[in-house]
Amino acid sequence: MKLNERIKQLRLERGLSQKQLAAAVGVKQSTNSHWESGRQEPWPEKRKNLCEALGIAESELFGGASVKNALSVQKIPIISWVHANKFEQIDNPFPAGTADEYILSDIKGDHVFALRVQNSCMEPEFLEGDTIIVQPNVSVTSGDYIIVADREANSATFKQLKEYGNKKILHPLNPKFKDIELDHKKQYVIVGKIVGKTKKYP
Secondary structure (H helix, E strand, O other), X not given: OXXXXXXXXXXXXXOOOHHHHHHHHOOXXXXXXXXXXXXXXXXHHHHHHHHHHHOOOHHHHOOOHHHHHHHOOEXXXXXXXHHHHOOOOOOOOOOOOXXXXXXXXXXXXXXXXXXXXXXXXXXXXXXXXXXXXXXEOXXXXXXXXXXXXXXXXXXXXXXXXXXEOOEEEEEOOOOOOOOEXXXXXXXXXXXXXXXXXXXXXX
16 A cells, blocks of 8 residues: 555544644645645654654554655755745755745755746646746756746746757747847846646646
């Protein structure tokens, strides 16, 4: 039985609702829902609370492959677009209080972060509410989806990079929006590229 199925089975056997179990563990109900659907695995610091709430030992629920899976993922902060605009390669780009929410991913790398898609400029590939994972400070090529800091607007933007000779264009997938040419005024600074995506679930 898979980990998510086992969590749900144990919860039902104990007569707990998702809301009750989430409260006992100290997470949101939506987080517990993600655990039971298999979209996420319980992160290490919540495993003890979960097992206590279900009345079992950690080794019973997180033995074998589950432990390996938990160790293979990292906790990635979901930050604001304003923070993404100010992102710099420093020792601690995510000080305490930067993120109120995190996702788990097997994508590795220094200072990887996530953003929630907030508008329709990249539809239909990326919908509002989707979560995108960004690897900062890496080389990008034509066709990559990238995060770009807009120094004048004081916010970051999300587009596809297109190169035509020496000209670089920020291309929205939604035809309702216009291309933006990367100029030489350094208004736009490439922060990183999209290396993963999690769809928004209803």
